[in-house]
Amino acid sequence: MKSITITIILAGLISCTEPDRKPEKTGKDGSSIPSFTLLLTDSLTIKDVASEKQGKPVVLFFFGAQCPYSHAEMETIIKNEARLRDVHFYIFTTPPFQLMKAFYDHFKLYEYPNMTVGLDQSSFFIKHFNVSGVPYTAIYGRDGKLKDAYLGKIGIKDILRGIEK
Numbered sequence: 001m002k003s004i005t006i007t008i009i010l011a012g013l014i015s016c017t018e019p020d021r022k023p024e025k026t027g028k029d030g031s032s033i034p035s036f037t038l039l040l041t042d043s044l045t046i047k048d049v050a051s052e053k054q055g056k057p058v059v060l061f062f063f064g065a066q067c068p069y070s071h072a073e074m075e076t077i078i079k080n081e082a083r084l085r086d087v088h089f090y091i092f093t094t095p096p097f098q099l100m101k102a103f104y105d106h107f108k109l110y111e112y113p114n115m116t117v118g119l120d121q122s123s124f125f126i127k128h129f130n131v132s133g134v135p136y137t138a139i140y141g142r143d144g145k146l147k148d149a150y151l152g153k154i155g156i157k158d159i160l161r162g163i164e165k
Helices: 002-015 068-079 097-106 124-129 156-164
Strands: 037-040 046-048 058-062 088-093 115-119 136-140 146-151
Touching: 058 068, 058 124, 058 156, 068 156, 088 097, 097 115, 124 136, 136 156, 146 156
Parallel strands: 058 088, 088 115
Antiparallel strands: 037 046, 037 115, 058 136, 136 146
């Protein structure tokens, strides 16, 4: 009886750990941050993603505003914000604007100076990476080169591993 109880407890603990994810094969490894624009949350400002200064890791986080996996990954990023303070995040989706703004407000992303939130109006990112679902995360190192890209929710270990490459 004890062994059954211990087995159940261990199975529960193991299921709560982050899976070790494998990066996507994009064919773009080592490429520079692509130049595309985001309409920011003020609905007036346009920001070119490639304008970020090199020397700082950059994470492109493409989310679905109503996707529970996108919400879970955003919660992971916020929970580990202190460890990710030197990383610049571009957090974006495709129209409609109202859903992007609701995501921004829900997570209070205005409180984080290293997070830029916007709308990819031309769906550039989807075409560039041939994205088939959300969330999709592309991690660029200090040198501005693509290190890893992931389809689906990833954990803090995956983000840290990518930026440390």
